[in-house]
Amino acid sequence: MEDEHEPTCRPNGSTSTGSGDDISATNAPPPPSLLQIVQKKFKDNEKVHSIFEAYQLKNQEHANRILAVVSSLSGGTYAIISLSIVRTPIRFPTDLTCTNVFPLNESFQILVDGNKGFKSQLKFELLTGDGKPATFYYYIMKSEKESLFFDDFYAQIVSFKMSMSDRHLSPDFELSYVWLNDYRQVGEVKQELKNRESEYTVYNNYKIYCATWNVNDKSFMNSNMNLWLSCSTEPPDIYAIALQELNNSTEAVILKDTRLDPAWIRKMLDSVHPDSQYEELRSVRLVGLLLTIIVRKGLKAHISRCRINSITRGILKMMGNKGAVAISLQLNEGNICFVNSHLAAHMANVAERNQDYNIIEKDLMFDDDQRHIRDHDHIFWIGDLNYRLQIPPDIPASWLRDKNNPFEAMLIHDQLLQERVQRNCFVDYMEGDIKFCPTYKYNPGTDNYDTEKMRAPAYCDRILWKGDRIEQLAYNSVMEMRESDHKPVYAIFNVKIKTRDEKKYKRVQEEVLKAVDKRENDNQPQITVDTTVIDFGVVTFNELAIRDFTVSNNCPLPVNFQFRIKDPPLNAICEKWLKVDPHNDTLPIDTERTIRVKLLPDVRSIRGLLKKIRTTNLKFDFDTLILHVENGADKFISVTGSYQPSCFGLSMETLCRTDRPMCQYSQEDIKQLMNDVTPDYRVTMPREFFLLIDYLHKQGPKLVGTFQTDKPQLPLVGNFNLVRDWLDTWSEDPFPGDAQSAAVALLLLLKLPEQPLLEPLVGHLLESKSKAEAMEYIDILSAPKRNVFMHLCMFLRVGIECQYYELHQVASVFGRILLRSKEYTRGDFNTRCSEVMMHFIGPDIMDNPPLIGNGGGNVQVSAQFLNTS
Amino acid sequence: MAKKTYDLLFKLLLIGDSGVGKTCILFRFSDDAFTSTFISTIGIDFKIKTVELRGKKIKLQIWDTAGQERFHTITTSYYRGAMGIMLVYDITNEKSFENIVKWLRNIDEHANEDVEKMILGNKCDMSDKRVVNKERGEAIAREHGIRFMETSAKSNINIERAFCELAEAILDKTSGRESAENPERVVIDRKNNDKAPGYNKCCA
Ligand SMILES: Nc1nc2c(ncn2[C@@H]2O[C@H](COP(=O)(O)OP(=O)(O)OP(=O)(O)O)[C@@H](O)[C@H]2O)c(=O)[nH]1
């Protein structure tokens, strides 16, 4: 399903090397190119030929990749290594990590199947061996000048792959992919640790005892094998004991017998050096070949990997009577390989022996990490290699049988030495000087050369080695062991094995962790803001205010920022009466962006603002914006100011405590008025309310069409703010609006206070059974509320009588405003609101004389209530 | 995007009144440094630090919150993801100690139920200005069944220990849940050989 994505746009975070550096770096050397940085990711003898920019899709997200085409001098092989970008801009090799390795081996494929439409989708797949194909996408445009275009990238890979498969046929080249292991699945810390390996690596001495014996298809359980296996003064650490011709029976050969013979292994364990305790690590058998690794007790804890394998080179090159068995192990940080081989027999078969060697060398591979024999630090090749002493025809055959011959004289004719000089086999291997008699062929039980077939004596049984820090201490045969037609041979080595100094390693590891953490902390994307407090000063009801602030990116990476959405119930980045623009953006390096905050203390905000004034400071935070930087920290931006209240939103009680227009009160005064609970009112009814009713009353038929809804249309535009100021200043000027705007103002004046007008009796009224009962409740309202309510009812009734508006409509609109309730949840709320209101504005209202004075329907009369007491 | 370089990731949170030293504690822990100039945190910062506990690399992502009163509501929304919370007070500031109860209540209301907590009495280097003695800190911690330590970001007292102890407490909780990570040593398989079981591992 990943594959169905089409690359539509560039993901964020380009892979550029930080163009922002250019400005400041006038004197400094130019920053390294991306190719140079990628090259530093690899070792000295590994070359990055080219880079190609692509991306992968991981869980619907773009993940940028740099594909590096790399070759290794030592391995002679090419590979594509996919690097992921830890952070941008890419300035150091550590800003990249290896995510995937694609060796350009025989199984490698790059799929750009035109039929599948890949090409048009800018998509390709890389595939090696058993792995799943990895899908990549790329852009038509390349961003780095060193980065290839896809066609060039593709052509280069194809040509490299072809050059390798050509060379593969030639035995002169040893192709190895083991160098790639360093780039497989290694994390940032591990890679760093690897780079600093020399700081914690020491070389510890280990004694390795290699032994070989062709046992001629017999079992020698009574043989005194100590003579062969405990020739060292000190007890060795590791034994590699190789036997050949363990079993030459046809069925063993055909069945490729791989069963181990516990008797043999026990016999070996009994015969090793007596001064230490030993245990078997691992054995491997193939028909006649047995290789057993025995280690000093306690050594297993230092061996972290141990693998076996074998290869058949016998009859028809398939049977197991000839071939090799091998064991690969890792001791501390050193990789060691032991090979026991039995190569083609007979004097004339030098070429076959060479071929056997070459095939074993090329094909034997350990399955855990595709490691060949050559991919070890220390290699010991043991066995009956079967190379003979081939004397020229002018020397009599009997010359070789003369025990007084110097060894050197005989060894001039040794096929193995000759072939090695010719580099036909065992290239780069070492062998110690041979200071012993030919080990083949004897009459069993004697030290006499074979008399039965009169085979020429030969140095068939050999021990060679390859690798650094190997010193041979002994190389000898054991004449006293006469059971077989071969004499056994042994060699003792001192090997300095790469080992981790745990103390130093711990210290380096700590430093690496610290450095990696520090880099992560230091590379956190960051932005600066020019202020964390946006002060709107004094704001007023329904008056738009605008402030700007600036965010800038001074850090060396492009930064994405966004304002965080706050928790429910808000579910938005800020209060509804604030607007922030933009919500999110990307800031390239050294750029800034202006953020605009708009504030409109509209009807939704009023109750909250007044409550804040009443309960907290006069100046307070309207809101706090959370400015979030992707992969970084959050900054809080306080939106602050003070609200200068208008009459809208204040309770009738509060308004009745005023004796001046609202505009003449300070916020502090209003706070006091709001918190005053005494019944000392200055007027019986708020002047603002009275003025509105008075104006509306005078509009007569113009009232037609008013009070259609309890929800005035928002935002409040037109001349509303003029009406607001007219009310807040008790203006002497003519009303600045019309009937409609006055009606809206009236509804808001009743609607905006925190409490509905008929509180605290809303519940009772909604439950009331009769008009009389309702009347009683009205009677016990606070005087300002009661007066306002009755005055409103009288006014409405006149309009109804004059048919400016319809009774039920008005009862419903005002009922819902005056009786608004959170507690009353029954479905008949609207009906009840209307019914309650009908008691007071319905046609039979005259049966119940109004509570306020004797003014009847005459609004004018009520003016007397406005006089101060 | 970065390759995983750790075994576990723990999110920790520092809370407490403004000026008690939260930012300094974090700075000491992450950068081993201290500055005496007070720049009040206006937002949420975080730093990472990888520690090794019981052979595991644990990446701590530590969030430093604004202590100022005006941000109290907003910072509670950051409690949710935290696996461990440090409540910090200042031993030279009575009010900051009294507010610990308030901060604890905030945690109860907003943090994960199983969050590990620890109280830190910071600035213990200022013994001449001390107004909250150690016993009171211990008492409130005991009362709420949580860890307590006196620290000094300035003199580097108990800073590392506090974080490691908190992380270890979280590790104790989590280790029960997830199976043991695969050990470094590789098992040598002996397909072709039938030896007694238990002989299979080379690292006995
Ligand atoms: N003597 C002393 N002073 C400290 C110590 N820790 C912090 N301070 C000082 O206390 C002041 C406040 O420290 P911060 O770490 O910024 O305080 P904070 O808790 O992060 O405050 P907010 O960010 O506002 O929540 C600074 O001036 C520090 O130098 C300490 O251990 N000893």
Ligand SMILES: [Mg+2]
């Ligand atoms: Mg701080």
